[in-house]
Amino acid sequence: xxxxxxxxxxxxxxxxxxxxxxxxxxxxxxxxxxxxxxxxxxxxxxxxxxxxxxxxxxxxxxxxxxxxxxxxxxxxxxxxxxxxxxxxxxxxxxxxxxxxxxxxxxxxxxxxxxxxxxxxxxxxxxxxxxxxxxxxxxxxxxxxxxxxxxxxxxxxxxxxxxxxxxxxxxxxxxxxxxxxxxxxxxxxxxxxxxxxxxxxxxxxxxxxxxxxxxxxxxxxxxxxxxxxxxxxxxxxxxxxxxxxxxxxxxxxxxxxxxxxxxxxxxxxxxxxxxxxxxxxxxxxxxxxxxxxxxxxxxxxxxxxxxxxxxxxxxxxxxxxxxxxxxxxxxxxxxxxxxxxxxxxxxxxxxxxxxxxxxxxxxxxxxxxxxxxxxxxxxxxxxxxxxxxxxxxxxxxxxxxxxxxxxxxxxxxxxxxxxxxxxxxxxxxxxxxxxxxxxxxxxxxxxxxxxxxxxxxxxxxxxxxxxxxxxxxxxxxxxxxxxxxxxxxxxxxxxxxxxxxxxxxxxxxxxxxxxxxxxxxxxxxxxxxxxxxxxxxxxxxxxxxxxxxxxxxxxxxxxxxxxxxxxxxxxxxxxxxxxxxxxxxxxxxxxxxxxxxxxxxxxxxxxxxxxxxxxxxxxxxxxxxxxxxxxxxxxxxxxxxxxxxxxxxxxxxxxxxxxxxxxxxxxxxxxxxxxxxxxxxxxxxxxxxxxxxxxxxxxxx
Ligand SMILES: [Zn+2]
Numbered sequence: 001x002x003x004x005x006x007x008x009x010x011x012x013x014x015x016x017x018x019x020x021x022x023x024x025x026x027x028x029x030x031x032x033x034x035x036x037x038x039x040x041x042x043x044x045x046x047x048x049x050x051x052x053x054x055x056x057x058x059x060x061x062x063x064x065x066x067x068x069x070x071x072x073x074x075x076x077x078x079x080x081x082x083x084x085x086x087x088x089x090x091x092x093x094x095x096x097x098x099x100x101x102x103x104x105x106x107x108x109x110x111x112x113x114x115x116x117x118x119x120x121x122x123x124x125x126x127x128x129x130x131x132x133x134x135x136x137x138x139x140x141x142x143x144x145x146x147x148x149x150x151x152x153x154x155x156x157x158x159x160x161x162x163x164x165x166x167x168x169x170x171x172x173x174x175x176x177x178x179x180x181x182x183x184x185x186x187x188x189x190x191x192x193x194x195x196x197x198x199x200x201x202x203x204x205x206x207x208x209x210x211x212x213x214x215x216x217x218x219x220x221x222x223x224x225x226x227x228x229x230x231x232x233x234x235x236x237x238x239x240x241x242x243x244x245x246x247x248x249x250x251x252x253x254x255x256x257x258x259x260x261x262x263x264x265x266x267x268x269x270x271x272x273x274x275x276x277x278x279x280x281x282x283x284x285x286x287x288x289x290x291x292x293x294x295x296x297x298x299x300x301x302x303x304x305x306x307x308x309x310x311x312x313x314x315x316x317x318x319x320x321x322x323x324x325x326x327x328x329x330x331x332x333x334x335x336x337x338x339x340x341x342x343x344x345x346x347x348x349x350x351x352x353x354x355x356x357x358x359x360x361x362x363x364x365x366x367x368x369x370x371x372x373x374x375x376x377x378x379x380x381x382x383x384x385x386x387x388x389x390x391x392x393x394x395x396x397x398x399x400x401x402x403x404x405x406x407x408x409x410x411x412x413x414x415x416x417x418x419x420x421x422x423x424x425x426x427x428x429x430x431x432x433x434x435x436x437x438x439x440x441x442x443x444x445x446x447x448x449x450x451x452x453x454x455x456x457x458x459x460x461x462x463x464x465x466x467x468x469x470x471x472x473x474x475x476x477x478x479x480x481x482x483x484x485x486x487x488x489x490x491x492x493x494x495x496x497x498x499x500x501x502x503x504x505x506x507x508x509x510x511x512x513x514x515x516x517x518x519x520x521x522x523x524x525x526x527x528x529x530x531x532x533x534x535x536x537x538x539x540x541x542x543x544x545x546x547x548x549x550x551x552x553x554x555x556x557x558x559x560x561x562x563x564x565x566x567x568x569x570x571x572x573x574x575x576x577x578x579x580x581x582x583x584x585x586x587x588x589x590x591x592x593x594x595x596x597x598x599x600x601x602x603x604x605x606x607x608x609x610x611x612x613x614x615x616x617x618x619x620x621x622x623x624x625x626x627x628x629x630x631x632x633x634x635x636x637x638x639x640x641x642x643x644x645x646x647x648x649x650x651x652x653x654x655x656x657x658x659x660x661x662x663x664x665x666x667x668x669x670x671x672x673x674x675x676x677x678x679x680x681x682x683x684x685x686x687x688x689x690x691x692x693x694x695x696x697x698x699x700x
Contacts, residue, residue: 168297201270272615325573371556522667
């Protein structure tokens with residue numbers, strides 16, 4: 001026993017010594033001393049994060065206290081700029097930590113993230129709810145018109161003030177308490193809605209126990225269903241679930257109409273089964289809470305609150321825009337329906353197409369009219385080809401050049417680092433590219449920054465951008481070859497990358513504040529160039545012969561982009577309208593969610609064969625995803641990107657350098673110098689038209 005105590009004491013001393021040592025060497029707490037001041041990944045250890053975050057919180061609090069302790073009256077510099085600059089160490093550590101936990105995590109880092117969440121949320125609340133701080137900000141805001149501020153400075157004051165006000169900082173104390181209660185209840189309700197949806201999704205299973213019922217399904221779909229069965233001790237049977245990779249191929253290929261119906265019903269009735277996981281009453285409560293909160297903050301309804309911070313500005317603008325696309329989309333959807341009905345009649349089906357038949361007959365149409373196999377395309381889209389395609393495009397549009405560096409520390413050996421030079425040869429920033437999947441990397445593709453571009457005492461701080469994807473690795477001795485979806489995703493993320501590289505606000509809050517319905521414009525617009533024949537011919541070269549992609553494949557690619565677009569656009573708009581209706585309607589009485597949903601879709605004129613992409617009870621975007629009164633943004637950005645690209649086409653030169661420089665200036669570099677639409681008009685000379693999007697999707 002005695003011995004044990006001595007040993008553990010020694011261990012304690014040893015550990016304490018170790019901690020001191022790591023703290024002394026903690027690279028976050030010193031100058032990085034690396035090329036371009038990049039994070040020193042070779043020195044960063046997992047146990048550096050938590051102490052660094054704790055120190056960062058202390059320092060940020062001290063920054064805030066310093067603002068509060070200034071005796072002179074609050075002004076633009078001593079309050080607004082000081083607040084904008086506060087928390088430097090926090091930016092430094094979180095810029096690394098949250099990129100790494102996305103791209104290269106492990107159970108230790110996940111545990112650190114869990115430990116951090118409540119600490120950071122309490123820390124952030126102590127700033128956002130700090131009354132003294134808000135008083136000072138408000139004092140500057142109230143006299144902002146007498147301060148001789150330039151446009152960017154004025155916007156900075158307004159943005160910071162609004163951030164606080166939208167959280168209720170401007171309300172009298174008793175109302176602030178009420179708001180706090182609403183917020184707490186809202187987060188619980190939203191959590192419960194999500195948990196119910198998860199339970200409903202997991203509870204449903206379509207079990208098949210005879211091979212006749214597998215008719216029509218491809219082999220790989222059948223074997224995935226057999227694996228699914230094995231996992232739940234139903235070996236020898238086949239199980240289909242409500243996860244996309246399971247239900248979509250079943251609806252596409254199963255020849256058993258009654259089973260398609262069963263599975264699709266399982267999908268679209270989630271949360272609407274009048275059982276313990278039913279979401280209708282909870283959703284009604286959510287609407288009432290949101291409405292009450294919005295009215296307290298001075299808005300007519302939740303949609304008015306939500307859109308006021310976006311490019312759209314008002315719910316009316318969102319409706320106008322959605323309804324403009326709705327008519328042409330529904331018209332094409334009806335044509336698609338009629339075409340499928342013809343196939344049913346031709347095959348002697350003797351029934352009317354139903355919603356659970358759509359995928360099955362659409363697949364038949366696709367095979368007849370739009371057949372395009374990814375394997376035909378892949379040999380033209382090697383990793384090097386695609387990267388060169390993007391680099392060349394950036395050179396032609398913006399005069400950028402790229403140089404790979406091999407001596408810069410990286411967080412994983414597969415990461416490549418490029419230095420980017422501006423059109424005058426000056427340094428513009430760094431780009432880290434991390435292409436392949438591995439355990440510890442979250443699914444999907446994204447663009448982030450280790451460091452945002454900004455200014456410090458007038459001196460430019462250069463951005464460090466990272467693009468992370470999960471694209472196919474090389475197989476055997478062949479180069480990595482990517483699908484068309486991967487190619488466009490690459491261009492998409494690169495578009496976000498350019499936005500990060502070009503952003504040139506003089507303050508942090510004006511440099512990096514992009515409304516949700518604007519943020520996908522820079523990324524989606526680049527996808528247009530990926531498929532432009534003139535540029536495809538330069539980068540899509542066969543990996544063996546070096547031959548450029550043939551016209552026949554280019555045409556197929558273009559045609560296939562029109563497949564099923566009436567349906568896809570209609571089911572999307574139906575959900576977007578449902579979202580807007582809920583957040584603008586009078587919700588004072590009892591809410592019958594099923595009846596409200598039906599009424600909303602009836603008013604819109606949705607046809608029976610199509611169900612909104614999300615019905616209310618599983619519309620997680622709007623009950624827990626942060627897209628409430630904001631599901632419209634995807635199509636909004638689609639209209640913007642198609643119209644922006646149209647400007648280049650109209651000019652007769654898809655690489656038009658003057659247009660590119662206008663796009664860079666007003667959309668990418670100075671996007672927060674004005675309202676989104678103002679900036680767009682500065683680039684385009686007019687507001688966007690929906691026609692280019694309609695043509696792009698074959699709706700016109
Ligand atoms: Zn994006």
